[in-house]
Amino acid sequence: MEKRVSKEDKTSKRPVSLIVLRLEAKKKIQVQLDEGERLLTLEVISEETLGDLKEKKKEWTEINVKMLRGLFNSDEIAEKYSASWGGGVVEHMRTPSLGQQVASVHSDIKTELTKLRSISNHLESFPEPNNLEGKVTFKEVYLNQDYLLQAVLNILEKEGVLTKQQVFEEMGRIKKKTESK
Numbered sequence: 001m002e003k004r005v006s007k008e009d010k011t012s013k014r015p016v017s018l019i020v021l022r023l024e025a026k027k028k029i030q031v032q033l034d035e036g037e038r039l040l041t042l043e044v045i046s047e048e049t050l051g052d053l054k055e056k057k058k059e060w061t062e063i064n065v066k067m068l069r070g071l072f073n074s075d076e077i078a079e080k081y082s083a084s085w086g087g088g089v090v091e092h093m094r095t096p097s098l099g100q101q102v103a104s105v106h107s108d109i110k111t112e113l114t115k116l117r118s119i120s121n122h123l124e125s126f127p128e129p130n131n132l133e134g135k136v137t138f139k140e141v142y143l144n145q146d147y148l149l150q151a152v153l154n155i156l157e158k159e160g161v162l163t164k165q166q167v168f169e170e171m172g173r174i175k176k177k178t179e180s181k
Contacts, residue, residue: 016074017127025071029120032064036113044102053105061112068119072126081115 018025039057044050061082068078096104156162162170 014073015127016072016076017129018071018123019073019129020071022123022126022128025123026120028067028071029116029123032060032067033113033116033120035060035063036109036116039109040106044098047098050098050101050105053102057105057109060109064112064116077119081112081119 020028039053039060042049042053042056044053065078065082068081069075072078157164157167
């Protein structure tokens with residue numbers, strides 16, 4: 001597993017790389033994109049529901065930062081993402097209307113969605129983990145199980161060892177066996 005670069009250890013300026021497989025990173029980012037889109041659909045009809053939206057947005061943002069820290073060998077991407085979260089433009093000397101406050105929060109969410117999409121769209125430019133020597137840890141297998149299973153089954157089908165129908169039957173058999181444990 002790739003080693004993370006802590007904030008204190010920036011003297012050895014290694015290039016930023018993924019510490020999970022690209023496919024897994026893309027999936028995790030997509031989950032957060034979906035959640036951000038869901039936040040934009042929440043109905044805000046009062047100060048109370050505005051407060052709820054702000055709290056959910058704050059939690060979502062914190063989860064995004066933690067997720068990004070868990071995808072890369074450095075905090076650099078998470079720090080860039082969290083830089084200037086926004087907060088909206090509020091005129092001095094008058095209280096913004098509920099609609100203006102909602103628009104401000106929505107604007108912040110849309111900005112974060114844009115940042116997440118940009119990171120997702122640029123995942124190809126980050127190297128995947130290259131520690132392919134030694135033993136594979138359970139955590140690595142667990143985090144990448146869908147990708148690994150699909151890769152093995154694709155190879156088996158491509159090599160003519162199994163037909164597509166046999167692949168799906170075997171997947172079903174394995175799933176039933178693991179669920180019964």
